[in-house]
Amino acid sequence: MIQDWSTITLNALQGLWQGFLNFIPNLLIAIIIFIIGWFIACGIGRLIAGILVGLKFNRLFESAGWKEALEKAELKIDPAGFIGAICKWVLVIVFLLASVEILGLTEFADFLKGVVGWLPNLIVAAAIFVVAVIIAEFFEKIVKAFVKKLEVENVKLIGKIVRWAIYVFAALAILLQLGITPTIINSIVIGLIGMISLAFGLAFGLGGKEHASKAIEEIKEKISERSGR
Numbered sequence: 240m241i242q243d244w245s246t247i248t249l250n251a252l253q254g255l256w257q258g259f260l261n262f263i264p265n266l267l268i269a270i271i272i273f274i275i276g277w278f279i280a281c282g283i284g285r286l287i288a289g290i291l292v293g294l295k296f297n298r299l300f301e302s303a304g305w306k307e308a309l310e311k312a313e314l315k316i317d318p319a320g321f322i323g324a325i326c327k328w329v330l331v332i333v334f335l336l337a338s339v340e341i342l343g344l345t346e347f348a349d350f351l352k353g354v355v356g357w358l359p360n361l362i363v364a365a366a367i368f369v370v371a372v373i374i375a376e377f378f379e380k381i382v383k384a385f386v387k388k389l390e391v392e393n394v395k396l397i398g399k400i401v402r403w404a405i406y407v408f409a410a411l412a413i414l415l416q417l418g419i420t421p422t423i424i425n426s427i428v429i430g431l432i433g434m435i436s437l438a439f440g441l442a443f444g445l446g447g448k449e450h451a452s453k454a455i456e457e458i459k460e461k462i463s464e465r466s467g468r
Contacts, residue, residue: 268339276334284327291319291369299372325365329358365414371409375402 291297291315300318336351 265341269341273334273338280327280330284323287326288319289324299376322365360416364416367413369423375405
């Protein structure tokens with residue numbers, strides 16, 4: 240009886256040791272893959288941040304007023320570095336998933352697969368934000384130049400309205416990309432379109448009031464001159 244128990248215990252320990260020995264190679268491979276992936280992710284993150292700095296993205300971010308708004312909220316963010324960090328952590332999670340699958344941790348691997356499946360939405364959302372900042376800056380300048388030619392007042396206000404209209408629609412696109420309920424977003428869009436239309440009407444109305452009155456006076460003068468003839 241004692242011999243049977245000792246045999247069972249010995250077999251169990253041998254099986255445990257054999258399983259540990261079989262696990263070590265996979266563990267080493269998983270660690271190596273993760274370390275290599277970490278360095279690759281850090282390098283690509285820095286590269287993307289450097290490209291954005293070269294494109295003067297941080298200046299666009301500052302001129303758009305985002306930096307000032309965040310500083311008021313006591314948040315200091317390097318925009319280019321932040322986007323680079325997002326790309327870095329996306330790659331880190333991908334390499335972590337590869338390492339976890341090698342180790343056979345199926346439940347954790349399934350969780351990471353869900354995260355990885357959602358990450359493209361986050362990348363697209365970040366891309367939408369970057370493009371929106373660039374487009375908003377461009378269109379604000381165009382609208383300001385156009386409005387100045389019309390000799391309309393409140394040029395800065397109109398430019399700001401155009402900029403923030405683009406930001407709002409970009410934000411809505413980001414929410415849709417991240418899977419926020421479309422019905423809620425549609426309600427917000429309808430309300431914002433009404434607000435933007437009202438703002439434009441007031442801006443042009445207040446700014447163009449004087450010019451409109453002058454135009455009416457000129458028309459009256461021409462009519463009176465012709466009638467006098």
